[in-house]
Amino acid sequence: MTETQSRSDLLDGMSLSIPYIRFLGLIFERRGDEITALMPYKPDLIGNPLVPALHGGATGAFLEITGVTQLVSDMALEHSAAAGGTLPEDYVPVMPKPVGITFDYLRSGKPMDTYARAIVQRRGRRVANVRIEAWQEERTKLIAAAHGNFLLGSGGS
Amino acid sequence: MSTSDLSKRLTEGVATPDGEGAVLAGVPHSAAMGMRLISADGGEAMLMLPYSEALVGDVATGVLGGGAITALLDTCCGAAVFATRTKGIISTATLDLRIDYMRPATPGRDVYAHAECYRMTRSVAFVRALAWTEGRDRPVGTAAASFILNRQPEDGA
Numbered sequence: 001m002t003e004t005q006s007r008s009d010l011l012d013g014m015s016l017s018i019p020y021i022r023f024l025g026l027i028f029e030r031r032g033d034e035i036t037a038l039m040p041y042k043p044d045l046i047g048n049p050l051v052p053a054l055h056g057g058a059t060g061a062f063l064e065i066t067g068v069t070q071l072v073s074d075m076a077l078e079h080s081a082a083a084g085g086t087l088p089e090d091y092v093p094v095m096p097k098p099v100g101i102t103f104d105y106l107r108s109g110k111p112m113d114t115y116a117r118a119i120v121q122r123r124g125r126r127v128a129n130v131r132i133e134a135w136q137e138e139r140t141k142l143i144a145a146a147h148g149n150f151l152l153g154s155g156g157s
Numbered sequence: 158m159s160t161s162d163l164s165k166r167l168t169e170g171v172a173t174p175d176g177e178g179a180v181l182a183g184v185p186h187s188a189a190m191g192m193r194l195i196s197a198d199g200g201e202a203m204l205m206l207p208y209s210e211a212l213v214g215d216v217a218t219g220v221l222g223g224g225a226i227t228a229l230l231d232t233c234c235g236a237a238v239f240a241t242r243t244k245g246i247i248s249t250a251t252l253d254l255r256i257d258y259m260r261p262a263t264p265g266r267d268v269y270a271h272a273e274c275y276r277m278t279r280s281v282a283f284v285r286a287l288a289w290t291e292g293r294d295r296p297v298g299t300a301a302a303s304f305i306l307n308r309q310p311e312d313g314a
Binding site for chain 2: 048
């Protein structure tokens, strides 16, 4: 199995095995080292039916999970490089834990598919700082953005 | 739908069989998550998110996804704005939301959240909130949020 294939499988595995990611219906696509996350529209994501607008909590959770997923992918890439170019079959990803996140809501989320990408500003041994952006029709018209710190385990191992 | 109905979306709900809180039927995403409104008055709101396997973010531990706490705190902050019972506010939208995650929500335990709207200007409401499973002295997360207020045009204006 190629490294690219095994890392895509890792992301598919996450979206299938984590109940909350399934609840939101998230899909992850990987191009090189960049993840694009997709939150397909469904009525359960609405917060205000009168506008209608996506729930800020759903958009927030989407941003947060996109950040976590990009970090998981980056760490898997690093791990496979260290293991000679392939990700070991028994590789168990460390799930980064959010410490603090700030969300900015820039536009009302319309009842349609939403995309997100994360930019890892810095990833150290224990903490990663990440910016995440979400948009709908146009990449440059963000509906929300977030930046936060994530804990990457105790750093001992 | 009249203005009063609009503001009731976040301060009233549909009774539950077990009698603990009311389902936020007017907020589809919150209702889908199972969130319940316990109280909303005097600029303060209390919500409860029943533990649910569907919202688990870490299968190994059964801990709820961080995003579920984000969605709970966001909803609770919004409810606190309407709990001020300020006349003429048609709707609100989250401007920014800062969340700090202090400890994992205890698996199997319901998550409670309390929010207080401590300042309201003509266009912006400021809210702080706390979420916990074991007790308020052991917070799972805290939130600081600001909301933009959409007011109905004044009579004769």
